[in-house]
Amino acid sequence: MELVVVSVLGADRVGIVAGIASVLARHNANIVDISQTVVRDIFSMIMVVDISKADVDISQLRRELEEEGKRLGVMVGVFHIDVFKYMQRI
Template identity: 85%
Template sequence: MDLVVVSVLGADRVGIVAGIANVLARHNANIVDIAQTVIRDIFSMIMLVDISKADVDIARLRQELEEAAKGLGVIVAVHHIDVFRYMQRI
Protein backbone atom coordinates (compact mmCIF):
# COMPACT_ATOMS: atom_id res chain seq x y z
CA MET A 1 0.00 0.00 0.00
CA ASP A 2 1.19 3.49 -0.87
CA LEU A 3 -0.59 5.76 1.62
CA VAL A 4 -1.18 9.49 1.77
CA VAL A 5 -2.86 11.57 4.43
CA VAL A 6 -5.43 14.07 3.16
CA SER A 7 -6.58 16.71 5.63
CA VAL A 8 -9.40 19.19 5.03
CA LEU A 9 -10.38 22.22 7.09
CA GLY A 10 -12.93 24.97 6.59
CA ALA A 11 -16.40 26.29 7.23
CA ASP A 12 -18.96 23.49 7.26
CA ARG A 13 -21.17 23.19 4.20
CA VAL A 14 -22.89 20.56 2.11
CA GLY A 15 -20.74 18.64 -0.36
CA ILE A 16 -17.25 18.81 1.14
CA VAL A 17 -16.83 15.04 1.60
CA ALA A 18 -18.40 14.35 -1.80
CA GLY A 19 -16.21 16.90 -3.56
CA ILE A 20 -12.96 15.55 -2.13
CA ALA A 21 -14.00 11.90 -2.51
CA ASN A 22 -14.98 12.51 -6.14
CA VAL A 23 -11.42 13.60 -7.02
CA LEU A 24 -10.01 10.52 -5.29
CA ALA A 25 -12.45 8.15 -7.00
CA ARG A 26 -11.79 9.69 -10.41
CA HIS A 27 -8.14 8.64 -10.04
CA ASN A 28 -8.76 5.20 -8.50
CA ALA A 29 -7.43 6.28 -5.09
CA ASN A 30 -9.03 4.27 -2.29
CA ILE A 31 -10.11 5.81 1.02
CA VAL A 32 -8.81 3.39 3.65
CA ASP A 33 -9.92 5.33 6.73
CA ILE A 34 -11.72 8.59 7.38
CA ALA A 35 -12.47 10.74 10.43
CA GLN A 36 -14.43 13.95 10.38
CA THR A 37 -15.98 16.33 12.83
CA VAL A 38 -17.72 19.68 12.96
CA ILE A 39 -16.98 21.99 15.86
CA ARG A 40 -18.91 25.26 15.96
CA ASP A 41 -19.43 25.22 12.19
CA ILE A 42 -15.77 24.40 11.47
CA PHE A 43 -15.43 21.21 9.43
CA SER A 44 -12.32 19.04 9.74
CA MET A 45 -11.54 15.74 8.08
CA ILE A 46 -8.54 13.44 7.88
CA MET A 47 -8.43 10.64 5.34
CA LEU A 48 -5.93 7.84 4.88
CA VAL A 49 -5.84 7.14 1.15
CA ASP A 50 -4.21 4.30 -0.77
CA ILE A 51 -2.75 5.63 -4.03
CA SER A 52 -0.97 2.43 -5.08
CA LYS A 53 -3.48 1.87 -7.91
CA ALA A 54 -4.08 5.55 -8.68
CA ASP A 55 -3.47 6.83 -12.18
CA VAL A 56 -1.74 10.01 -10.93
CA ASP A 57 1.24 10.75 -8.73
CA ILE A 58 0.96 12.51 -5.38
CA ALA A 59 1.89 15.93 -6.82
CA ARG A 60 -0.87 15.83 -9.42
CA LEU A 61 -3.38 14.48 -6.90
CA ARG A 62 -2.46 17.29 -4.50
CA GLN A 63 -2.98 19.86 -7.26
CA GLU A 64 -6.39 18.52 -8.19
CA LEU A 65 -7.51 18.29 -4.56
CA GLU A 66 -6.38 21.88 -3.98
CA GLU A 67 -8.41 23.00 -7.00
CA ALA A 68 -11.48 21.17 -5.70
CA ALA A 69 -10.94 22.63 -2.23
CA LYS A 70 -10.99 26.18 -3.59
CA GLY A 71 -14.41 25.54 -5.08
CA LEU A 72 -15.60 24.10 -1.77
CA GLY A 73 -14.20 26.96 0.32
CA VAL A 74 -11.88 24.72 2.32
CA ILE A 75 -8.15 24.13 2.71
CA VAL A 76 -6.66 20.76 1.83
CA ALA A 77 -3.23 19.29 2.56
CA VAL A 78 -1.81 16.08 1.11
CA HIS A 79 1.24 14.37 2.60
CA HIS A 80 2.76 10.96 2.09
CA ILE A 81 2.39 8.80 5.21
CA ASP A 82 6.19 8.65 5.52
CA VAL A 83 6.21 12.34 6.48
CA PHE A 84 4.27 11.47 9.62
CA ARG A 85 6.34 8.39 10.33
CA TYR A 86 9.57 10.38 10.14
CA MET A 87 8.13 13.18 12.29
CA GLN A 88 7.48 10.65 15.06
CA ARG A 89 11.14 9.64 15.06
CA ILE A 90 12.34 13.15 15.86
Protein backbone atom coordinates in the same frame (compact mmCIF):
# COMPACT_ATOMS: atom_id res chain seq x y z
CA MET B 1 0.17 -0.16 -0.46
CA GLU B 2 1.24 3.46 -0.94
CA LEU B 3 -0.56 5.63 1.58
CA VAL B 4 -1.13 9.36 1.76
CA VAL B 5 -2.83 11.48 4.42
CA VAL B 6 -5.39 14.01 3.20
CA SER B 7 -6.42 16.71 5.67
CA VAL B 8 -9.31 19.12 5.12
CA LEU B 9 -10.20 22.13 7.28
CA GLY B 10 -12.65 24.96 6.82
CA ALA B 11 -16.13 26.31 7.37
CA ASP B 12 -18.74 23.56 7.30
CA ARG B 13 -20.89 23.35 4.19
CA VAL B 14 -22.68 20.80 2.07
CA GLY B 15 -20.55 18.83 -0.38
CA ILE B 16 -17.09 18.84 1.18
CA VAL B 17 -16.79 15.08 1.60
CA ALA B 18 -18.40 14.46 -1.80
CA GLY B 19 -16.08 16.91 -3.56
CA ILE B 20 -12.88 15.50 -2.08
CA ALA B 21 -14.01 11.88 -2.49
CA SER B 22 -14.94 12.53 -6.14
CA VAL B 23 -11.39 13.62 -6.96
CA LEU B 24 -10.02 10.51 -5.28
CA ALA B 25 -12.49 8.19 -7.03
CA ARG B 26 -11.80 9.77 -10.42
CA HIS B 27 -8.17 8.67 -10.05
CA ASN B 28 -8.83 5.22 -8.56
CA ALA B 29 -7.47 6.22 -5.14
CA ASN B 30 -9.04 4.21 -2.32
CA ILE B 31 -10.07 5.74 1.02
CA VAL B 32 -8.71 3.32 3.64
CA ASP B 33 -9.78 5.26 6.73
CA ILE B 34 -11.66 8.48 7.36
CA SER B 35 -12.47 10.64 10.36
CA GLN B 36 -14.43 13.86 10.29
CA THR B 37 -15.93 16.22 12.80
CA VAL B 38 -17.65 19.57 12.98
CA VAL B 39 -16.95 21.85 15.94
CA ARG B 40 -18.80 25.18 16.05
CA ASP B 41 -19.29 25.13 12.27
CA ILE B 42 -15.63 24.31 11.61
CA PHE B 43 -15.29 21.15 9.51
CA SER B 44 -12.20 18.95 9.83
CA MET B 45 -11.44 15.65 8.13
CA ILE B 46 -8.48 13.31 7.97
CA MET B 47 -8.35 10.55 5.37
CA VAL B 48 -5.81 7.80 4.83
CA VAL B 49 -5.82 7.02 1.13
CA ASP B 50 -4.18 4.21 -0.83
CA ILE B 51 -2.78 5.59 -4.10
CA SER B 52 -0.95 2.44 -5.21
CA LYS B 53 -3.52 1.85 -7.99
CA ALA B 54 -4.14 5.52 -8.74
CA ASP B 55 -3.56 6.85 -12.25
CA VAL B 56 -1.76 9.98 -10.97
CA ASP B 57 1.23 10.61 -8.75
CA ILE B 58 1.02 12.33 -5.38
CA SER B 59 2.01 15.73 -6.82
CA GLN B 60 -0.81 15.75 -9.38
CA LEU B 61 -3.29 14.44 -6.82
CA ARG B 62 -2.23 17.19 -4.39
CA ARG B 63 -2.78 19.87 -7.05
CA GLU B 64 -6.23 18.57 -7.92
CA LEU B 65 -7.31 18.21 -4.30
CA GLU B 66 -6.05 21.70 -3.45
CA GLU B 67 -7.96 23.03 -6.46
CA GLU B 68 -11.12 21.26 -5.31
CA GLY B 69 -10.51 22.63 -1.81
CA LYS B 70 -10.40 26.18 -3.17
CA ARG B 71 -13.67 25.57 -5.00
CA LEU B 72 -15.20 24.31 -1.76
CA GLY B 73 -13.67 27.04 0.40
CA VAL B 74 -11.54 24.70 2.54
CA MET B 75 -7.83 24.09 3.05
CA VAL B 76 -6.52 20.73 1.83
CA GLY B 77 -3.18 19.15 2.69
CA VAL B 78 -1.79 15.98 1.11
CA PHE B 79 1.22 14.24 2.64
CA HIS B 80 2.83 10.87 2.00
CA ILE B 81 2.25 8.80 5.14
CA ASP B 82 6.00 8.57 5.83
CA VAL B 83 6.35 12.36 5.72
CA PHE B 84 3.27 12.77 7.90
CA LYS B 85 4.61 10.31 10.50
CA TYR B 86 7.99 12.05 10.48
CA MET B 87 6.35 15.49 10.96
CA GLN B 88 4.54 14.15 14.03
CA ARG B 89 7.84 13.12 15.62
CA ILE B 90 9.22 16.66 15.63
